[in-house]
Amino acid sequence: MEAENQTKISQFLLLGLSEDPELQSLFFGLFLSMYLVTVLGNLTIILAVSADAYLHTPMYFFLSNLSFVDICFITTTVPKMLVNIQTRSKDISYIGCLTQVYFFMIFVGLDNFLLTVMAYDRFVAICHPLHYTDIMNPRLCGLLILISWIIIFWVSMLHILLMIRLKFCIGTEIPHFFCELAQMIKVACSDTLINNIFLYIAAALLGVFPFTGILFSYSQIVSSLMRMSSATGKYKAFSTCGSHLSVVALYYGTSLGVYLSSAMTHSSQKSSIASVMYTVVTPMLNPFIYSLRNKDVKGALGRLLFKREPLVHDDH
Numbered sequence: 001m002e003a004e005n006q007t008k009i010s011q012f013l014l015l016g017l018s019e020d021p022e023l024q025s026l027f028f029g030l031f032l033s034m035y036l037v038t039v040l041g042n043l044t045i046i047l048a049v050s051a052d053a054y055l056h057t058p059m060y061f062f063l064s065n066l067s068f069v070d071i072c073f074i075t076t077t078v079p080k081m082l083v084n085i086q087t088r089s090k091d092i093s094y095i096g097c098l099t100q101v102y103f104f105m106i107f108v109g110l111d112n113f114l115l116t117v118m119a120y121d122r123f124v125a126i127c128h129p130l131h132y133t134d135i136m137n138p139r140l141c142g143l144l145i146l147i148s149w150i151i152i153f154w155v156s157m158l159h160i161l162l163m164i165r166l167k168f169c170i171g172t173e174i175p176h177f178f179c180e181l182a183q184m185i186k187v188a189c190s191d192t193l194i195n196n197i198f199l200y201i202a203a204a205l206l207g208v209f210p211f212t213g214i215l216f217s218y219s220q221i222v223s224s225l226m227r228m229s230s231a232t233g234k235y236k237a238f239s240t241c242g243s244h245l246s247v248v249a250l251y252y253g254t255s256l257g258v259y260l261s262s263a264m265t266h267s268s269q270k271s272s273i274a275s276v277m278y279t280v281v282t283p284m285l286n287p288f289i290y291s292l293r294n295k296d297v298k299g300a301l302g303r304l305l306f307k308r309e310p311l312v313h314d315d316h
Helices: 021-051 058-087 094-127 129-135 138-164 181-187 193-226 231-239 242-264 268-293 295-306
Strands: 011-014 091-093
Touching (some): 011 058, 021 058, 021 268, 021 295, 058 094, 058 138, 058 268, 058 295, 091 094, 094 129, 094 138, 094 181, 094 242, 138 193, 181 193, 193 231, 193 242, 268 295
Antiparallel strands (some): 011 091
């Protein structure tokens, strides 16, 4: 049908979190605050790691990359939402929607890969401490980041190429506050079998495999700690994993919550509200988790903000 022709589609309608006009001002203030806190918090982490020589280690190199990705992650969705609330509009262009899907996929995937790489870093640090500097050398660290970018770049590009072939009806409404891939496939007016198959394959690649890698790393860490005779040594070794474990629990816990919410309820609005947890709240909390639980980061932030003299470094 000509009305369904994809080439005729110039825009979609983002329904947002609520149709209630009285809540729009509340949402605007809330999401603007969370966005600014996220950007400032993660920028502070990046600056602290860059400026402090004591933090020029693989663990904090990966942390600064995670902070950069989190800034990009939240910037992909929230600013457009804020603009729509402010202008009382629900429109998003076809190209803008594809762009959101593309970059959202990239940064979701990078979050998964970075958390896995950080788990591997802790595995090497605790299970092979004498060879840590040799194994986690700058070349390997850079290579791990580069490989992560390359994989997710092509996976996201394939998603977009498959989306371009879909047809959408004029006036298509997206029951979300951003263009999320699964929702886009649901509202398409043409056959989506290939898209769904690739979606499940990508979910395994970007979710299940990295999470399995994290579980394997920590199983080896726990096994290594069990063989330690010193309780102090066990605590000191495992304490370096505390922040990372907290972030992993928060990220995968909220992602699982969104999945279960989508599976158990037919309300798209409830699913979109649940997705706020991992798309907005998690990137906002990550800097606080690392700064509050990690004394090296706290020390670096103190030196950055208050120009304090460096203390003796607690090497990991």
